[in-house]
Amino acid sequence: MSSSSNIKVTPIQNSKIDSVDFNNLSFGTVFTDYMFECEYKDGEWQTPEIKPYGNISVAPSARVFHYGQAVFEGMKAYKDENDDIFLFRPEENFKRINKSSSRLAIPEFPKEYFMDGLAQLLNLEKDWIKKGKGNSMYIRPFVIATQPAISASPANEYKFMIILSPAQAYYAGEVRVLIAEEYSRAADGGVGFAKAAGNYAAQFYPTKLAHEKGFQQIIWTDANTHEYLEEAGTMNVFFRINDKLVTAPNNDRILDGITRKSxxxxxxxxxxxxxxxxxSVAEIKEAANNNTLLEIxxxxxxxxxxxIIGFSHKGASYDLPKIENSYASLFKEKLTNIQYNLADDPHNWRLKIS
Amino acid sequence: MSSSSNIKVTPIQNSKIDSVDFNNLSFGTVFTDYMFECEYKDGEWQTPEIKPYGNISVAPSARVFHYGQAVFEGMKAYKDENDDIFLFRPEENFKRINKSSSRLAIPEFPKEYFMDGLAQLLNLEKDWIKKGKGNSMYIRPFVIATQPAISASPANEYKFMIILSPAQAYYAGEVRVLIAEEYSRAADGGVGFAKAAGNYAAQFYPTKLAHEKGFQQIIWTDANTHEYLEEAGTMNVFFRINDKLVTAPNNDRILDGITRKSxxxxxxxxxxxxxxxxxSVAEIKEAANNNTLLEIxxxxxxxxxxxIIGFSHKGASYDLPKIENSYASLFKEKLTNIQYNLADDPHNWRLKIS
Incomplete structure (x- = not known):
């Protein structure tokens, strides 16, 4: 990948890399030496910069603090045995962050800045990306409204940033989920399909209540009837009934997940x-009762x-069977083999960065 | 009002007040010399501080930027002809910010810090509060999640701040509204009742589309059917049919407005x-057609x-009659007379600060 943007790079004095224990990473808490930053002002995105990772100085009146005008993406970079570095379908993240931005009245970000910013940043941070399946570099692009004025309208100043956090295989433990009966994640005609910051905080309290009952996550249902299954807030959800997979369609409430479509x-x-x-919840409960629900x-x-090993709805709990040759294992194997350059890539999902 | 909290005050070097044109204030763009700040960490709110207004240093991984974990309040202080300063029903704002916080899994703020912080801050900024009906000090308390870690769960570090912005009478011009047919503000079981930051950015894009069609605001309808009128995003809404007022009830989608309840x-x-x-939208359209809809x-x-001088729904436009002795004028007069200490205060809504 060539880098044609004029990105200004400010070098670090000393790398933090030696202070990091790559075998004991807590997700999203360790950040690399550099970050990417691009300001929007005077009606356009300014020259992007790559600079030492550190705090940013923001006015207390910045709109992101008051009105949640902020969107983000989640991506990963992978290193193969030859030390080559790959992204997985980055164009999809690029398209989606601009789709999210549009819905929140944030100006779209130029593709060249996004792709070149990622490439240059990852090239600088090569040593932070560790080989071995499960290891990856979690990439967080995000946009925040920085205009210092608290009227409730779209800002005219923004910051687009990319920060990097090395990650190990994420094992959430045995996951039991609660199917939402009362709380909701998104409204028809709302912003549920966007990676809008406010969608996430809105789930924290109901999820905390679910944790207290012994569930790790919530599968959200439609706000109107709570009869149809939607998504899990940070995951889309698939159900295997006999040998068939079913999953909810994308709409304006459900995120168009890249792993989902893969x-x-x-x-x-x-x-x-x-x-x-x-x-429907009824269909899944019936399938569980008939023993035709094999996986979630x-x-x-x-x-x-x-x-997901089990779920609960209206006080009734359902356990899923332990099966061999699960679809979950199959897809995880196939997907990670493509991501780590261990298998052919017939759909051109991998993008070699360096 | 006594101040018993130990608030640490860092004095300013020079006031900015002489640089401010109090006759040409743009809403929410000018801030006073001081701000109030209180950090939450190690499981408790720390000693509050009042310090010179200025930018804050925040990690790019702070959760407020990624997950919108932030809530706010809007209040005003008023100065009477004797230079006494009053707040209007501040306990209601205090209760509501904690209600909003709870829904977003943010720890509640102590009442003493809130009330004493307001009193001390306003006392320091007395000269910034101008006499005369219409002039006021707009007060913006808010809480943001500052913990530098991007996992999607409630933060364990926060900042509670209060910033002050002098305001003149707010004249929005002639307001025509669009009744929402497609977009929505809030879901049943969601966070619409809270002053959650993300509720506001979600309205920016549909409101921009409304602006382009010549409407200043949107009156939101229920997300399920779009048949019932809810609120206008930064305002609750009243309809006068003949001599009767009707307004939507509070629920988990509609903000419990303090002006509304007053x-x-x-x-x-x-x-x-x-x-x-x-x-219902149908009722209001019918009342407009019958000439019994006298005010919104x-x-x-x-x-x-x-x-509001008119509204539009499904392509049909309705103009409201110009009437004398409107309820809008009556309530504005009565309410502001109480706020500016120009009338009796039978419900004890005024709180004298100094």
Missing amino acids: VIQLAQDNNIEVEVRRV FGTGTATVINP | VIQLAQDNNIEVEVRRV FGTGTATVINP
């Missing part, structure tokens, strides 16, 4: 039937594929 | 019938009472 493609490649349609799993960039 | 009380005090119930007005801290 799993749908992999299922098709492997002659596994996938139905993308509304999935979540998909997302951080977790890749996250098997 | 208007309901003033209506009762003045023997004006108020019905707090669901209001919004209520909110920034605007006080904002008359």
Whole structure:
């Protein structure tokens, strides 16, 4: 990948890398030496910069603090045995952050800045990306409204940033989920499809209540009837009924997950039937009672594929069978093999960075 | 009001007050010399500080930037002809910010810090509060999640701040509103009742589209059917049908506005019938066609009472009659007379600060 943007690079004095224990990383807490930053003002995105990672100086009146005008993406970079570095479908993240931005009245970011920024940043931080399946560099692009004025309208100043956090295989433990009966994540005609900052904090309290009852996550249902299954907030959700996969369609409430659409493609490649349609709670409970519900799993960039071992709804608990040759394992293997350059890449999902 | 908290005060070197043109204030853009700040860490709110207003240093990984974990309040202080300074129902703002915080899994703020912080800050900034009806000090308390870690869960570090912005009478011009047909503000079971930051950015894009069609604001409808009128995002909304007022009830989608509840009380005090119930779009259109819809007005801290001169729904436009002795004028007069210490205060809404 060539880098044609004029990105101004300010070098670090000393790397922090030797202080990091790469075998004991807590997700999203350690950041690399550099960060990417680009300001929007006077109606345009200014020259991007790569500079030492550190605090930013923001006015207390910046709109992001008051009105949540902020969107983000989650991506990963992978290193293969030859020390080559790859991204996975980065154009999808690029398109989605601008889709999220548009819905929040944030100006779209130029593709060249996004792609070149990623490439230059990852090249500088090569040593922070560790080999071995499971190891990756978690990449967090985000945009925040920085204009110092507290009227409730779109800002005219923003900051687009990319920060990097090395990650190990994410093992969430045995995940049991609660199906939402009362709280909701998104409204029809709202911003649920966007990676809008406010969508996430809105889930914290109901999720805390679920934790207290012994559930790790919530599968959200439609706000109108709570009868249809949507997504899990940081994951899309798939249900395996007999040998068929079903998952909810994208709409204005559900995030268009990149891992989700990759799993749908992999299922098709492997002659596994996938139905993308509304999935009712009643159907899943009935399938669990009939022993035809064989698996539930979540998909997302951080977790890749996250098997769910049971769920609860209106006080009734359901355990899923322990099965061999699960779809969850199959898709995780196929997907990570592509990500780590261990398998062919028929759909051109990998992008070699260096 | 006594101040018993130990608030640490760092004095300014020079006041900015002489550089401010108090006759040409743009809302929310000028801030006073001081700000209030209190950090939450190690499981508790630390000693509050009042310090010179200025930028804050925040990690790019702070959760507020990624997950919108932030809530706020809007209040005003008023100066009477004797240079006494008053707040209007500040306990309601205190209660509401903690209600908002709870829904976003933010620790509640101590009442003493809130009330004493306001009092000390306003005392320091007395000269910034100008006499005369319409002049006020707009007060913005807010809380942001500052913990530098991008996992999607509640933070363990926060900043509670209060910033002050002098304001003149807010005249929004002639306001025509669009009734929402497609976009939504809040879901049942969501955070619409809270002053959650993310609720506001979510409205920017649909409001921009409304602006382009010549409407200043949107009156949101229920996300399920778009048949019932809810609120206007920064205002609650009242409809006058003949001599009766109707307004939507509070629920988990609609903000429990302090101006709204004060208007309901003033209506009762003045023997004006108020019905707090669901209001359908069909009812309002029919009343407009029958000429029984005499007024629509919004209520909110920034605007006080904002008359609406017309609305549009599904391509049909409706103009409201120009009437004398409007309820909007009556309530604005009664409310501001109480706020500026120009009338009796039978419900003890005023709180003298100094």
